[in-house]
Amino acid sequence: MLKTGILERWNQQTLARQFLFAGGIVSIVAMLLVGAFVTNLIEDAVTRNSAATTALYVDSIIAPILPDLKTTDTLDDVTNRVLDETFGQGALGKQVVSFRLWRADGTVLYATDKTIQGKRFPPGKDLTAAFSGKMVAQFDYVDDAESFDQRSFGKPLLEIYNPILQPWSGEVIAVTEFYEIADDFQQSLSQARLQSWLAVAGVTTTFFLLLSAIVFKGSRMIEAQQRSLTERVVDLQSLLTQNRTLHSRAQRASQRATALNEGYLRRLGADLHDGPAQLVAYAALRVDSALLVDPEAPRDVREAEIAAIKARLQEAMDEIRSICSGLVLPQIETAAVPEILEKVVGAHRERTAATVDLNVASPARPLLPSAKICIYRFVQEALNNGYRHAAGANQTVTQTYEGNMIIVEVSDDGPGFDKSTMRPEGLGIAGLRERIESLGGTFDLATSSRGTTVRMSLNVHESEHV
Numbered sequence: 285m286l287k288t289g290i291l292e293r294w295n296q297q298t299l300a301r302q303f304l305f306a307g308g309i310v311s312i313v314a315m316l317l318v319g320a321f322v323t324n325l326i327e328d329a330v331t332r333n334s335a336a337t338t339a340l341y342v343d344s345i346i347a348p349i350l351p352d353l354k355t356t357d358t359l360d361d362v363t364n365r366v367l368d369e370t371f372g373q374g375a376l377g378k379q380v381v382s383f384r385l386w387r388a389d390g391t392v393l394y395a396t397d398k399t400i401q402g403k404r405f406p407p408g409k410d411l412t413a414a415f416s417g418k419m420v421a422q423f424d425y426v427d428d429a430e431s432f433d434q435r436s437f438g439k440p441l442l443e444i445y446n447p448i449l450q451p452w453s454g455e456v457i458a459v460t461e462f463y464e465i466a467d468d469f470q471q472s473l474s475q476a477r478l479q480s481w482l483a484v485a486g487v488t489t490t491f492f493l494l495l496s497a498i499v500f501k502g503s504r505m506i507e508a509q510q511r512s513l514t515e516r517v518v519d520l521q522s523l524l525t526q527n528r529t530l531h532s533r534a535q536r537a538s539q540r541a542t543a544l545n546e547g548y549l550r551r552l553g554a555d556l557h558d559g560p561a562q563l564v565a566y567a568a569l570r571v572d573s574a575l576l577v578d579p580e581a582p583r584d585v586r587e588a589e590i591a592a593i594k595a596r597l598q599e600a601m602d603e604i605r606s607i608c609s610g611l612v613l614p615q616i617e618t619a620a621v622p623e624i625l626e627k628v629v630g631a632h633r634e635r636t637a638a639t640v641d642l643n644v645a646s647p648a649r650p651l652l653p654s655a656k657i658c659i660y661r662f663v664q665e666a667l668n669n670g671y672r673h674a675a676g677a678n679q680t681v682t683q684t685y686e687g688n689m690i691i692v693e694v695s696d697d698g699p700g701f702d703k704s705t706m707r708p709e710g711l712g713i714a715g716l717r718e719r720i721e722s723l724g725g726t727f728d729l730a731t732s733s734r735g736t737t738v739r740m741s742l743n744v745h746e747s748e749h750v
Contacts, residue, residue: 299503307492307499315488323480327423330476331442335421338464339446342380345370346460347448350385359385359394371396381441384461388415393458414445414459421445423473441465533721556607563600567593616656620648621683621690628660629681632667640667641680649690649744658719658742659692665716666694666738674698674736688744695737716740 297305349366351359359367371383385394390411395401410420422443441463448458570593616624622644629640651659663681670679678697685691716738717727725742 299499299506303499303503304496307495311488311492315484318488319481319484322484323477326476326480327473330473331421331423332419334472335442335444336419338379338442339419339421339444339460342444342460342462343446343448350448350458364394367394368396380462380464382463386411386414386459386461388456388458410443410445411459411461414447414461415456417447417449417456419444419446552607556604560600560603560607563596563603567596567600570596616660617653619656621651621656621659622646622648624656624660625663625681625683625692628663629667632664632671636671638671638679641678643680643682645684649685651690651742651744655690655723655742658723658725659690659740661719662692662716662738662740663694669713670694670696670698670736673701677735685744686741689741690744691739691741693737693739695735697735700731700733700736 346367349363349370351363367383367385371380383394383396384392384400386407387393389404390407391404392400392402407415410422413420423441442465443463444461446460446462447456448460449455450457570589573589616627619627625642625644629642632638633640667679667681670677674696675698680693680695682693682695683691713729720727720740720742723742725740728739730737730739
């Protein structure tokens with residue numbers, strides 16, 4: 285569980301933070317390893333160079349006074365005395381605190397410490413390496429078994445094993461071991477260590493910062509792309525939701541349109557049946573009446589019957605024309621909104637002889653024909669409903685603009701009605717709502733005992749000519 289929790293928290297971090305943490309640890313470990321390796325290399329190089337310089341100096345002084353150690357196993361008194369004087373005074377005596385001359389079998393031929401001179405010790409690895417022809421140098425506190433005095437000196441020394449070669453054969457005939465006070469060398473070595481660590485730390489830090497800058501830039505780019513993708517996904521989800529909503533609305537609108545068309549056809553049939561058809565049927569019955577067939581019927585009675593038949597037929601024609609005028613739209617494609625409103629209000633006034641006030645905003649804005657037809661039918665149906673249910677009491681048509689929206693209101697001062705009594709299958713209100721919402725507009729109806737107001741709104745920018 286703990287491992288899973290840590291992994292989850294790690295995955296929740298950004299790429300930049302992950303790199304900063306992991307890369308920082310790797311960089312520190314790499315810096316320590318590389319720094320230690322480079323420092324060891326520098327220490328070895330500095331130690332060898334310093335030891336080689338000292339060994340060459342000591343060898344230049346000691347070699348001329350030594351006998352041929354290939355043929356001589358011991359040193360005579362004169363050589364011992366010269367070596368004592370050499371290491372007891374002068375520059376070499378101040379620089380070298382201890383000196384030994386070794387034979388291949390581990391015998392100390394000469395030593396500034398007379399207590400070990402002539403003694404034999406097991407050859408150590410450094411002495412063995414020197415007899416193989418290699419110069420060995422170590423900078424540290426002395427830990428050899430035969431170097432008690434040097435350990436008691438209490439200072440770090442530069443211990444050097446230098447092979448002495450026979451000039452004509454190059455054979456190692458002896459080894460000099462001496463200890464140099466390394467105060468200056470220690471200071472130089474410390475500076476070299478510090479400089480190497482600073483160099484490694486500087487290079488590692490610079491490299492890490494450059495990589496961090498690249499990773500942070502990439503991380504910001506990735507985060508920006510993720511945000512952009514997230515926004516696109518949200519937009520797509522919103523569009524999908526809108527598409528589903530619109531699809532559902534389109535299905536409902538299609539179903540409602542079918543129902544409305546059937547309803548309009550039924551109402552049209554009912555209007556024709558209850559109006560012109562009855563009048564024509566009445567006229568047909570009167571044509572077969574005995575007054576017109578009987579030749580003995582009085583002329584004035586016959587003419588009165590014919591006049592009544594003509595009157596019924598003319599009345600039927602008037603009703604048919606009235607129904608057709610409501611079905612056929614005037615030329616509104618090229619007309620502006622004020623002209624359309626004047627036409628529909630004028631037609632209502634002529635048909636009902638009612639008084640309708642018209643208020644129109646100016647200047648008019650261009651609209652698509654579908655929006656103009658919607659406005660025409662909205663006002664026509666609203667005025668008809670108001671005339672039918674409120675007797676046309678103080679009907680008013682008002683057109684305004686609110687920002688990008690065109691607003692059309694039709695109101696009256698009738699008694700109003702209860703919305704709960706409205707039938708869902710009613711043609712008027714349902715047809716208006718479906719027509720307006722299909723164009724992306726809104727429909728609202730408010731009614732009370734003080735009157736009724738129906739209101740529609742459409743977006744001018746979405747409905748203007750392109």
